[in-house]
Amino acid sequence: MRGLAGWSAARPYVQAPSRSSLTTGCIRFPRQSHFQTHINSRQKAPNLSRVQHRSVSTTTATDVGSGLTRFKNVVLGSSIVVFLSFTYLYITDTRAGIHEYVVVPILRKLVPDAEDAHKYGNQSLKALYTFGLHPRERGSPDAEGDLKVEVFGHVLDNPIGTSAGLDKNAEIPDPVLALGPGLIEVGGMTPLPQEGNPKPRVWRIPSQNALINRYGLNSEGADNAALRLRQRVRQFAYKLGLGLDPEAERKVLDGEAGVPPGSLMPGRLLAVQVAKMKGTPDDDIEAVARDYVYCVDQLAKYADVLVVNVSSPNTPGLRSLQQTAPLTAILTSVVGAAKAADRKTKPAVMVKVSPDEDTEEQVRGICDAIWASGVDGVIVGNTTKKRPDPLPQGYILPAKEEQLMLEQGGYSGPQMFERTLALVKQYRRTLDKGPIQLTPEEQRGGAATTKGSDVQIGPDGSAELTPERIDESVQRDQQRLKPLTAEAEAESKQPIFKLPERHVGTAEPAYELQASEPAFSSSTHAIQGTSSSSPSSSPPSSKATSTSFAQPSEQKEKVIFATGGITNGKQALEVLNAGASVAMVYTAVVYGGAGTISRIKSEMREEIKKR
């Protein structure tokens, strides 16, 4: 038996196993006896120093080799870490071209159905946000304050918003806020879940960067959205160390966290859009108002702004609610419900109107309803039932797109911009004329005659909607909005209605009754470095900060947000200077990807510098 000692005696003559052979376990010792080894060692004695020398030099070479390998590994490892870090920083930065030029085309190629792409896009954004891998605006470009704008007593970091439909069920407010807008609008939400129209119901018109949709207000319902928003508030409270319970939620909603209760971010606002069920008959205004009020009751406390949608083209009859009398009734109910919100500060209320009801009379009627109901502002625009006219000169649409143009639904895309701009100017002009002008006699409570308006004013100055007056105004509305088809004619016949008792007269007068109130000055839409359309524009008032919660009723001027065809910074500035406070985007984001808002803001800055 070969003893361990024998092996150890032979060890000086055996080349030391290299580190690598140790680890692989492949050490090969010479097959010879102890005796032979001894003789050999004597015979080989004269060569010892050479062997030793070779052994040392081989060891050194191996060490150098393994050192080199280690160095290579370190370099490779570090390169991978640096590469991944840069990739992470690049991909998650909204300014990266990859969002527009790689992600959007790939999504379009891989997911031909536009609705599926919408769904996957939102799901991906949600998942990425969970792991902190979502795109976000880096470098705080808004910190300079050059794009600040005051809206409802809050100072927004910038005047760019995302409009309704992008996040219908309030699933991704935070990932969307991370893209850099000053305001986001979630919804529209209906009181109960509803499916919307049968699929397919969304189409891309890529040659025009446009979309046609007839979703039909598909919604998971107000209760579900409210649950989600409540959860979000509680998580926010928890992160602040306030706890997870209703008391923590109340603290945040009452402003104790120093952030707007909807967006939960300083300098940003969250708007929540509400809508009626498809099945609620449009001629039952009481039921329609109940639909909106139900949504408001569930959602108001999680919103900085509530938006009443009466302009979706895909819910039959919805747009007929823009006639002055029903609109006044619905909005009055919503304002009352918003004022009853279980929160210290109440959300502002806006109404979103269609771009297709654009005659002078229609706009005047809507503005009257806005003044009479106490609503704080209007979102001018939505998708249009019309098709763009003209297409870019000499342009021939691909046959497939020509076919798609015939699909029923609302069209959105860059061609809408000029119409949006014109409408903003029209609404600004009309709203700035102020509310209905009253004679001194009317102010004392006599019969109210109104100037250019349907809405009757009661002794307390609020909109008084007696059946006779409503009937009169409905008749006038029917003349204004001349229905084009027999169905539309049938739909547009509004019977006399009664307001839900709960909200009758609860809305405070939306304006002070002064015989000759001057046209309102525009102070909310001043962007530094640009000239506003209003001569009396001024920078945001110093009392307003991002954590101040001025009540909407303190705001005299009606606020306008613009939506429809806005795709770049120049256009955003144009609508702002025409009198809007926020320029909203949707279709531009579908085609431009996650970096669209950052791009528009940086274009605005360049444009301002140029001027």
Ligand SMILES: Cc1cc2nc3c(=O)[nH]c(=O)nc-3n(C[C@H](O)[C@H](O)[C@H](O)COP(=O)(O)O)c2cc1C
């Ligand atoms: C697919 C899709 C869904 C929409 N859903 C809603 C909605 O639920 N409520 C609403 O008021 N507007 C909705 N809109 C209209 C947009 O909010 C926006 O007002 C309109 O698309 C015009 O703006 P844009 O040219 O920037 O897209 C939707 C638009 C699209 C394209």
